[in-house]
Amino acid sequence: xxxxxxxxxxxxxxxxxxxxxxxxxxxxxxxxxxxxxxxxxxxxxxxxxxxxxxxxxxxxxxxxxxxxxxxxxxxxxxxxxxxxxxxxxxxxxxxxxxxxxxxxxxxxxxxxxxxxxxxxxxxxxxxxxxxxxxxxxxxxxxxxxxxxxxxxxxxxxxxxxxxxxxxxxxxxxxxxxxxxxxxxxxxxxxxxxxxxxxxxxxxxxxxxxxxxxxxxxxxxxxxxxxxxxxxxxxxxxxxxxxxxxxxxxxxxxxxxxxxxxxxxxxxxxxxxxxxxxxxxxxxxxxxxxxxxxxxxxxxxxxxxxxxxxxxxxxxxxxxxxxxxxxxxxxxxxxxxxxxxxxxxxxxxxxxxxxxxxxxxxxxxxxxxxxxxxx
Amino acid sequence: xxxxxxxxxxxxxxxxxxxxxxxxxxxxxxxxxxxxxxxxxxxxxxxxxxxxxxxxxxxxxxxxxxxxxxxxxxxxxxxxxxxxxxxxxxxxxxxxxxxxxxxxxxxxxxxxxxxxxxxxxxxxxxxxxxxxxxxxxxxxxxxxxxxxxxxxxxxxxxxxxxxxxxxxxxxxxxxxxxxxxxxxxxxxxxxxxxxxxxxxxxxxxxxxxxxxxxxxxxxxxxxxxxxxxxxxxxxxxxxxxxxxxxxxxxxxxxxxxxxxxxxxxxxxxxxxxxxxxxxxxxxxxxxxxxxxxxx
Numbered sequence: 001x002x003x004x005x006x007x008x009x010x011x012x013x014x015x016x017x018x019x020x021x022x023x024x025x026x027x028x029x030x031x032x033x034x035x036x037x038x039x040x041x042x043x044x045x046x047x048x049x050x051x052x053x054x055x056x057x058x059x060x061x062x063x064x065x066x067x068x069x070x071x072x073x074x075x076x077x078x079x080x081x082x083x084x085x086x087x088x089x090x091x092x093x094x095x096x097x098x099x100x101x102x103x104x105x106x107x108x109x110x111x112x113x114x115x116x117x118x119x120x121x122x123x124x125x126x127x128x129x130x131x132x133x134x135x136x137x138x139x140x141x142x143x144x145x146x147x148x149x150x151x152x153x154x155x156x157x158x159x160x161x162x163x164x165x166x167x168x169x170x171x172x173x174x175x176x177x178x179x180x181x182x183x184x185x186x187x188x189x190x191x192x193x194x195x196x197x198x199x200x201x202x203x204x205x206x207x208x209x210x211x212x213x214x215x216x217x218x219x220x221x222x223x224x225x226x227x228x229x230x231x232x233x234x235x236x237x238x239x240x241x242x243x244x245x246x247x248x249x250x251x252x253x254x255x256x257x258x259x260x261x262x263x264x265x266x267x268x269x270x271x272x273x274x275x276x277x278x279x280x281x282x283x284x285x286x287x288x289x290x291x292x293x294x295x296x297x298x299x300x301x302x303x304x305x306x307x308x309x310x311x312x313x314x315x316x317x318x319x320x321x322x323x324x325x326x327x328x329x330x331x332x333x334x335x336x337x338x339x340x341x342x343x344x345x346x347x348x349x350x351x352x353x354x355x356x357x358x359x360x361x362x363x364x365x366x367x368x369x370x371x372x373x374x
Numbered sequence: 375x376x377x378x379x380x381x382x383x384x385x386x387x388x389x390x391x392x393x394x395x396x397x398x399x400x401x402x403x404x405x406x407x408x409x410x411x412x413x414x415x416x417x418x419x420x421x422x423x424x425x426x427x428x429x430x431x432x433x434x435x436x437x438x439x440x441x442x443x444x445x446x447x448x449x450x451x452x453x454x455x456x457x458x459x460x461x462x463x464x465x466x467x468x469x470x471x472x473x474x475x476x477x478x479x480x481x482x483x484x485x486x487x488x489x490x491x492x493x494x495x496x497x498x499x500x501x502x503x504x505x506x507x508x509x510x511x512x513x514x515x516x517x518x519x520x521x522x523x524x525x526x527x528x529x530x531x532x533x534x535x536x537x538x539x540x541x542x543x544x545x546x547x548x549x550x551x552x553x554x555x556x557x558x559x560x561x562x563x564x565x566x567x568x569x570x571x572x573x574x575x576x577x578x579x580x581x582x583x584x585x586x587x588x589x590x591x592x593x594x595x596x597x598x599x600x601x602x603x604x605x606x607x608x609x610x611x612x613x614x615x616x617x618x619x620x621x622x623x624x625x626x627x628x629x630x631x632x633x634x635x636x637x638x639x640x641x642x643x644x645x646x647x648x649x650x651x652x653x654x655x656x657x658x659x660x661x662x663x664x665x666x667x668x669x
Contacts, residue, residue, distance in 0.1 A: 069566050089569040090578075096570040102563040106585050115581070116571030167571060 020045040020203055021066070021171060026075030028061055035061045036227045038075070046201035048194070050214035053224035054250065059207045062224075063173050066205065068092045079170055090119075095169030099176045101160040103148045109135070109159050110144040116167040134166035137196065154185050161193065165200070172197065172204045178213060190216055211251045215239065223247045240298075241285075245371040248296045255302070255342045257295040261370060269365060275337030279313050281368040292373035297363055299330065299343040304350060307362035314362040317342055319355050333361070417645070423638035435639030445623070449643065452620040456603030456651070459541040460549075463598050464591070466542065467549035471590070472583075474550070475557040486554075493547050501611045504540045505531055537613040545602050549594040556590030596652040603648050620644045 021043040028036040035058045043049050051059040064070040066077060068089035077085050084092055103112050113134050117127045135141045138158035148156065157177055164172060177193075178186045194217050197204050208214050214221045215235045222232045223246070231243035242248035249256070259274035261281075268283045272295055279295055307314040317333035320341065329349045333342040344361060353359070424435055439445045474485050492500065507513050508530035515527040530536050560583065568578040584591075606621040615622075620640050627637030 067566075067570055069569065089566070090572050090574050092570075093572065094570060096567065098563050098567060100561070100563065102561060102567040104564060104567075104582060104586075115568070115573070119568070119571055119573035119577050119581075163567075163571065 019043075020047075020080060021205070022076075022078045023062070023066065024076045024078075026062070026065060026072045026077065028058070028065060028070065029073050034227060036065070036072075039227070039229060041222055041229060041232065043203060043205065046198075046203055048197060048204045048206065048217060048219045050206045050208055050218040050221045051224055052208055052211060052214040052221050052250070055209060057224040058227040059209075059224050060175060063096075063175055063205065063207050066171070067094050067096050067173055069096075093167065093170050095164030095167065095172045097157075097160045097164050097172070097174045097177045099179060101156045101177075101180075103156055103159055103163070105148050107148070108144070109140065109146050109148065109151070112148065112159055113163045113166050116163065120167060130166055134162040137165065138162045153180050154189060157181065157189060161196070165202070169202070172202045174204060174206045176208055176210075177206075178208075178210075186213075193217075215251070221251075223250060225250075242296070242369065245294055245296070245374060248369060248371065253299050253343055255297045255299065256340055257297075257338060257342075258373065259293055259295055261290050261293045272370065276315050276317065276335045279315075279368060280365050281370045282365050285366060285368070286370040289370060289372040294371050294373055296369040296371065297342075297367065299345040301367040302342070302344040302361050302363045304331075304344070304346065304353075304359055304361060306360050311365050312362045313365060313368060314360060316358055316360050319353065319357050319359055321355060322349065322353075324349075333359075420638050420641050423634050424642045427635040432635065435633075435635040436643075438636060439639045439643055445640070448618045448620060448623055449647070451617055452603050452644065453647065455537070455541065455605065455609065455617075455619055456599045456648075458538055459545055459602040459605075460595055460599045462538060462542040463546050463549035464595065467546055467594065468553055468591070470546075471550045471553035471557050474554050475560070476562075489547050489550055492543075497544060497607050498611075500544060501540060501608050504536070504543060505611060508536050508539075532613050532616060534613065534617065537609055537617060540608050540612045541602055541605065544605075544608055545598045548597045548601065552593035552597065553587060553590035556587050556593075560586055592656050595655050599651055599655075600648040603651075604644060 019042040021041075023039065023041045025038045025040060026036055027034065027038055039058075039062065041049075041062075051062060053059050061070065065072050068084065068087060068091075072085065075085070076083060079092075079094075104115065107115065110131055113131045114127050117130060122130070132141060132144075135144055138161050140155065140158050140162060143151065143155060143159075148159070151159065157180075160177070178189060181189060190213060206214070206217060215238075218235055220232060220234055221238045222229045223238060223243075224230065225244075225246045231238055231247045233241075233243075238247060239252050242251060245256075248254050257274045257276065257279070259272040259279065261270060261272045269280050270283060272279045272281060272293060274295060281295070315335075317335045319331060320334035321332040323330040323332065328345050328347055331344040331346065331349075331353075333344065335342070342361070426432055427434055439449070470489075474482060474489070477485060509515070510527040510529070512530070514530060515524075518524045519527065564582055564586070565578050568582045573581065604621050605619070606625065609617060609619055610622065620643070624637045624640050624644075627633045627640065
């Protein structure tokens with residue numbers, strides 16, 4: 001995720017007050033297991049929200065509840081003020097792009113796209129034109145007559161998008177639509193789809209376990225864990241100010257160091273005793289937990305060399321590995337007292353640096369994140 | 375002469391084998407030999423028998439079977455037997471196969487065993503069991519009496535009700551199994567997708583589930599019809615001579631009156647009827663499952 005794209009995403013995510021989709025206190029149980037518990041989320045009109053979390057966190061369940069493919073055990077789901085909780089899926093007018101696309105294998109591309117219009121008894125004269133428009137939107141007109149099995153993964157995905165959009169849904173749900181595509185194609189399709197949905201101003205909810213995907217595409221990201229939303233914010237907020245240790249771990253790379261925090265705050269700062277020395281953190285950034293804590297630092301915040309001033313932390317560590325990525329180089333440090341590695345990213349490797357060298361590292365106190373040990 | 379010698383050298387014939395035997399060809403061989411001996415040859419003899427009697431070439435058998443109203447009635451009886459059994463099995467079997475394919479895995483194993491188990495019981499045992507069940511003092515009459523549907527025990531054995539009840543009972547598993555095997559492979563997300571596009575349960579069934587499970591339906595229909603149209607034991611025990619079928623005529627022709635020409639003619643007619651029904655049902659159902667139903 002580059003900074004420009006993140007800033008652009010931030011600029012898009014201007015606060016909106018209207019609650020177009022309103023999910024309130026929704027609970028879902030499967031037998032004894034509670035998958036979602038009193039979950040609330042509101043989505044503004046034409047916003048693109050990602051539900052990001054590990055498998056089993058309840059994100060797909062939430063999507064299916066919104067689509068009406070499952071009934072919640074409690075709570076309320078409304079769109080534009082209309083309570084849909086008891087409305088069956090086929091009367092909700094919510095489009096879904098499924099993980100494996102779920103295209104009808106016995107119908108052609110054209111017939112797949114026409115399916116929703118025919119099911120909703122759209123006048124015959126209108127269907128042909130709308131199908132062509134939808135196919136043009138995803139640049140698939142040339143494939144109208146094709147059978148589904150004769151399409152590539154990327155083409156199938158386009159058809160699935162056209163099929164969902166042609167009925168003008170009030171909301172579009174996407175369930176990991178890129179997971180079956182290879183990396184290159186995935187990146188192209190992400191940008192293409194994002195542009196398309198923004199142009200059409202369709203309110204979209206996007207389920208993914210891929211943090212990069214969520215960061216690239218979303219206006220806001222809801223990071224989910226164990227049936228709850230741990231943080232809801234812009235990609236920048238979620239990356240730069242993770243609300244919990246889980247969010248820190250799940251979104252982006254980070255170095256995590258266990259330690260003990262003391263309450264002694266001087267000038268808004270407090271100290272944490274760690275195996276690699278004392279680390280200072282800011283009260284302005286952290287709520288100032290005491291006792292067992294975890295310190296988190298993003299790799300791009302750490303720089304090589306002596307600290308330039310008092311508002312930086314500094315440690316000395318032995319370089320274990322150099323990992324070359326092309327546009328950047330990652331340095332892995334492995335202090336003997338630590339289980340995890342310290343990850344540092346530099347644009348260019350300084351000359352004469354080799355594994356085994358003891359180097360000084362520093363990072364701003366303001367970029368030091370502290371979370372209570374779970 | 376030297377030229378000939380040279381010629382033989384130049385045009386050394388490439389080694390051509392009469393049969394190119396590769397592994398699959400060898401593997402199909404035992405089955406092929408068996409089918410030729412056990413099926414093709416007997417059918418050829420049967421066809422030959424249908425065109426000759428003691429005096430030589432003759433169409434007497436066909437004239438009787440296709441001309442005599444008595445025999446036409448019997449052909450109609452067999453057709454009716456096959457059709458009603460097939461339709462009954464389909465109406466009961468299709469929803470059952472659907473439920474089975476959507477049941478939780480553990481329940482599915484149990485239900486599957488319950489459907490499969492009757493196939494392991496001899497058809498004679500099963501049919502006698504049904505006959506006992508349908509006697510005047512049998513459990514079916516007892517049930518109907520106690521539920522208040524009837525006031526006096528009904529005659530059930532040797533009625534058409536008994537016949538179809540028994541036939542459907544015997545053939546139901548053969549309908550459920552092929553439909554179930556196709557239904558199980560149906561991605562449940564396809565029906566979710568149809569619902570999300572605004573299709574109600576009926577539209578979803580007619581335009582997604584049914585076309586995609588059509589191959590199983592065709593297999594079930596072909597299987598049940600072609601076997602039930604030729605059923606011998608079950609009709610014999612449950613309704614007897616009151617409802618003569620082609621199989622019974624054949625048995626009588628061969629075993630009692632020793633009119634091989636009549637028996638063979640009837641057999642060929644039955645074969646043609648069964649093959650025709652199987653092929654037409656496949657023909658009509660196959661494109662339906664390919665293109666679905668275009669509104």
